[in-house]
Amino acid sequence: MLKEYPGRVRLIFKDLPLPSHALARPAHEAARCAGALGRYWPYHDKLFAAQPDFERADLLRYAGDVGLPVDKFTQCLDAHRFAAAVDADVEQARAIGVRSTPTFIINGRPLVGAHPIENFRSVIDEALKDAR
Numbered sequence: 001m002l003k004e005y006p007g008r009v010r011l012i013f014k015d016l017p018l019p020s021h022a023l024a025r026p027a028h029e030a031a032r033c034a035g036a037l038g039r040y041w042p043y044h045d046k047l048f049a050a051q052p053d054f055e056r057a058d059l060l061r062y063a064g065d066v067g068l069p070v071d072k073f074t075q076c077l078d079a080h081r082f083a084a085a086v087d088a089d090v091e092q093a094r095a096i097g098v099r100s101t102p103t104f105i106i107n108g109r110p111l112v113g114a115h116p117i118e119n120f121r122s123v124i125d126e127a128l129k130d131a132r
Contacts, residue, residue, distance in 0.1 A: 026059060
């Protein structure tokens with residue numbers, strides 16, 4: 001969608017580790033650590049493909065797989081450097097009523113669950129039209 005609407009659409013990804021998945025929380029923190037080291041999206045994609053394998057050893061291996069300096073990544077992960085940031089995202093999600101993933105918010109309109117690309121186009125086109 002970013003390529004289809006260049007300069008007109010932004011993607012902001014927020015963390016919402018679900019309580020039903022005990023290892024989701026460390027995976028979200030690990031992704032933030034990867035981001036701090038410049039590899040958020042490759043690490044994110046690795047997590048998505050590997051789910052639910054999010055044990056500590058898995059998270060460290062994925063860091064190496066995507067070319068991160070594993071020592072710096074490990075320090076970040078073990079220090080829980082981004083725990084507060086993940087907490088803030090969870091609180092924000094609760095405040096606006098988001099309870100499940102994936103949930104997309106397009107100019108205030110929630111799109112909950114997996115949707116065909118056409119649904120995104122329709123909501124985005126409507127939002128851009130309303131913005132004029």
